[in-house]
Amino acid sequence: MPIMTDLHTELKASIIEQLNLEDMEVSDIENDEPLFGDGLGLDSIDALELIVLLEKDYGIKLTDPKKGREIFESINKMADFIEANRTK
């Protein structure tokens, strides 16, 4: 049974709003679904939007963009990273 926290839901809602994923609901995104490529289908411009989202909403400044590949792999990975590094 996957663990679904408020952070997971909040992240999904933020991604849908920030990336204008029209016609998509929170329930349409799986926690372990890949965000890029074959999963949700996000692209490099979306990656830049997600970096800004991390800094704006959680006070995390991503200094090494290469880390993004791992952090933005799925909602689960993002939530774990935020929990461990958030400053707000």
Place this chain on the structure above:
Amino acid sequence: MSRKMYINGMASIAAQTEEDLFTENLQSFSENIFPATSVNYKEYIKPMMLRRMSKAIKMGLVTAKRALNEAGVDVPDSIIVGTGEGCKQDTEKFLENILDENESFLTPTAFIQSTHNTVGGQIALDLKCTGYNMTYTQNSASFESALIDAKLQFTEEMGTRCVLVGGVDEIARISTPFYNLDGQLKAGEINTAKILQSSSEGTITSEGAAFFLLSEIRTQDSFAEISDCMIYRNISEEKLQEEISWFLKKNDLKIDELDVVILGNNGDTRYDHYYQQLQEDLFKNTLQLGYKNWVGDYNTVTAYACWLGAEILKRKEIPQQLKLNNLPLKQPTSILVYNQYLGKNHSLTLLRSL
């Protein structure tokens, strides 16, 4: 510009639908700024691409794809776009972000999409067209500038066979109403259908896109030609009459052989005299059409006027609600589009049937 360009496909989006135009069902508006009609963009654009697009990009891409589809062309050799003000909606979004976030946390999407050449770029991305791609921003002569460049593409023997050329402009929530401040738009109660009879300054504005697939060689899909196009930055009324006569003469046309003139009257008493003088003199025996009271005036509205002229040549039918005089006409074969805005950027575009 004297060599012909053949129109093999075209499409437009404006404040009126094509169906309403030819069924005498045009709508009037009570605001001085009104939007283009809604289109089911999802039929033409993938949802993941569509989510980032402002209306100018959506209208431009859909009309471009429809024009290509009509011409049976997958990828054109060149893409040339005219836009007076570009992607204003994303420009506003980006500027608002700067203010709201105190110049930090700026996201890239709105900025990337805010430049004037975004429409041409997005069309190229969608079509995977790596050919010549140019955007002209010359106020109310933007579309005509694009047309002249299209002609140059053929003239300079660069191997260009077909060019996608169009005009697009959008309204935006904050910046379009700026036109109220310097009197470009009419104040008070508005009935757009009646603005050509108004006695006040200013006009009405809207948005739209029209694209054409043009070729130098006539094909089985060709249905009309753009014979010539000229732009005059400034010109007096007297000189204008001379230039129109010369323009027609160099295209082997006498004034009484011209079937229809599409005029850009917009109800602004300060500048409509350019049209009225021609209506009473040079074009007094020519069927005159006006359209800006139905679709508004914007920088690339002449792309719509050219679409309208070509559609009339294709259908051999005149939209009755556009008539400014009552001369009879059976078979239109030559149509002149004349436009100016605020007394500047006078342009002449000649269309002919095949």
